[in-house]
Amino acid sequence: MNGRRGSGPSPIFFVYRRKCWTQERARKVTPQECASPRGFTDARRSRESHRGTPEDDDWGHTVQNVLHSGGNFKASERGHILKKFSPIENACLEALMEDILRPYVPSYHGLVEREGQTYIKMEDLLMGLEAPSIMDCKMGFRTYLEDELAKALLKPTPRKDLYNKMVALDSQAPTLEEHLQKAVTKPRYMQWRESVSSTAMLGFRIEGVTIEAGSVKKNFKKMKSREQIMETFVIFTKSRQDILVAYVKRLESMQAALKESEFFRTHEVIGSSLLFVHDRRGTANVWMIDFGKTTVTPAHISLRHDVAWEPGTHEDGYLLGLQNLIDTLQDTIQMVKENREEAVDGSAQEGEQTIGENEKMLLKGEVEVKTTNGENNALMTPIQPGNRTL
Ligand SMILES: O=P(O)(O)O[C@H]1[C@H](O)[C@@H](OP(=O)(O)O)[C@H](OP(=O)(O)O)[C@@H](OP(=O)(O)O)[C@H]1O
Ligand SMILES: Nc1ncnc2c1ncn2[C@@H]1O[C@H](COP(=O)(O)OP(=O)(O)O)[C@@H](O)[C@H]1O
Structure with a gap:
């Protein structure tokens, strides 16, 4: 694994960044x-x-x-x-x-x-990194703090901004009362976000992607199924097996460290992300970022991170999400291998074109990566609190 503490200048990789050069030169x-x-x-x-x-x-x-x-x-x-x-x-x-x-x-x-x-x-x-590709995956089955829930129960504070974000994604989502108030509470919004994305099923979700210094894509809010996520990884890595394998190895070593970590045992890790970064030269790495809602648990609690949350337990399901992410990446590697073998046989031209089209759509920001046969047609059973512990 490379990509850590390189010596060259950090690349400038966004469209807005390129516009910035021009604008800054014009002193705007x-x-x-x-x-x-x-x-x-x-x-x-x-x-x-x-x-x-x-x-x-x-x-x-x-x-x-x-x-x-x-x-x-x-x-x-x-x-x-x-x-x-x-x-x-x-x-x-x-x-x-x-x-x-x-x-x-x-x-x-x-x-x-x-x-x-x-x-x-x-x-x-x-x-x-040179013109990096970047993906942010938010980890865990729960994306809000127990404290936020407790406060909302004690003193519900419906918010109009969250209602507006909700209806923007699905006008049918609010209840009648919420429609009348034009407001929803934060835990209600966060739980709904979990349920419409892969968080509730898989314990992680893609928040945003940029490919080779292109523009940032954030249209993943309704991406739920493992198959959609696999397709996104294919697009994100441009089917590069070396990069996918590097990601899996890094996640596996991270997983081993998490299981030994004193910090992890004593902290509820909420809203934290894994940042996937790679470039064309094959440099690839994954990092834990965003600890703004990662809090120390009460002294008597030793967290497992691989069980279902119940109020008061502070469990976040981080390890379950991580295992699902590793499994999803391994399936993606398998899919890429099979596509390649079929392409060698001359029989996969259709599949290759599909990926090419998806890529174009993602780059244009039009993607909702489509599943072929509906939502949640997972290729394997996701690990969820309740059906398996690590
Ligand atoms: O992703 P969308 O649907 O826009 O919802 C956002 C994200 O969940 C934010 O988390 P993150 O910053 O990790 O993406 C969260 O900030 P917190 O982390 O402060 O909970 C926002 O809460 P508010 O800032 O309260 O609106 C919430 O509105
Ligand atoms: N150390 C870092 N180096 C490079 N990019 C980073 C770093 N930390 C965060 N980022 C970028 O900034 C984005 C937002 O980071 P995050 O810590 O989640 O901020 P926030 O708490 O404001 O949501 C990430 O998706 C990532 O792309």
């Missing part, structure tokens, strides 16, 4: 605004004409906010990025530097201040 956006898609868009819209100062002349090399982040990142010097300070994430990264999981998380470099805001300085995981 600052490098800092370029650091996030949202910043870029806002700056472009307002047509501001200030310059800004590149940090350590290296803003252009900093890789940012790939898939989803409301402007939480900022450029730093080569090899590092800055993420808005959260005491929870900061404590996790500090603790992880002393844990067996250290090789699987971005290295932590303390806190820095920029323009009155505190940031966590951490390793840029895209450093050394």
